[in-house]
Amino acid sequence: MILFLTERAEVVDEYEDKLIRTVSTSFKLPKVLRLFQTHKISQNVKFTRMNVFYRDHFQCQYCHIKLPACELTFDHVIPVSQKGETNWENVVTCCKSCNTFKGSKTIKAAGMKLFKIPKKPRWSPELCLRLLENDPIEWWNFFPKSKIAS
Ligand SMILES: [Zn+2]
The missing domain is CATH 1.10.30.50 (DNA Binding (I), subunit A)
Structure with missing residues (x-):
């Protein structure tokens, strides 16, 4: 919501039946947002x-x-x-x-074996979107099928 309200994202799709009301106005709850810029959140992943x-x-x-x-x-x-x-x-x-x-x-x-070689992630791991089989159907139009989590 902050990204949308500060004009750093635009609404691609919204819920028809869910409204957000403020003191002076109301608007439909966004369902899908498109970020205008992603580079600021994709750099410098904090090592924690x-x-x-x-x-x-x-x-x-x-x-x-x-x-x-x-x-x-x-x-x-x-x-x-x-x-x-x-x-x-x-x-x-x-x-x-x-x-x-x-x-x-x-x-x-x-005598142990690593599952995968550890690397610095390119994206902030907590912000990575991973779709699961039972996630809302409206997301499926915006996400490549090859990146669906199993
Ligand atoms: Zn273990």
Whole structure:
């Protein structure tokens, strides 16, 4: 709503039966917005614990289990004790069991395998839109079928 009200987005589609009322006017609730600019939100993705979880879809990068944030931790692929850095390329989402098992060993020494190579995301992970099968039908016209989450 802030993007729309500050004229940084335009309404592509709106709900016919849902109104938003202000003191002086009313308008239909937007259903689909088009951003005028995206570069300001796509640069400089902050390295945070929660953004690492979003990037990895809340999935342990060793055993593939999906868990809520409170049950996840993160792991340094190259351990800190071996000069591993705390950055997008060396930190992955990890369940507590895998983290305990791996400890301060390398992946090879622990006999573990990474689900995918960690990279800095190009988009702010929490802003990425992922459609699921049961999401509202009106979104399907604006989203390539190849990007539908499973
Ligand atoms: Zn795990």
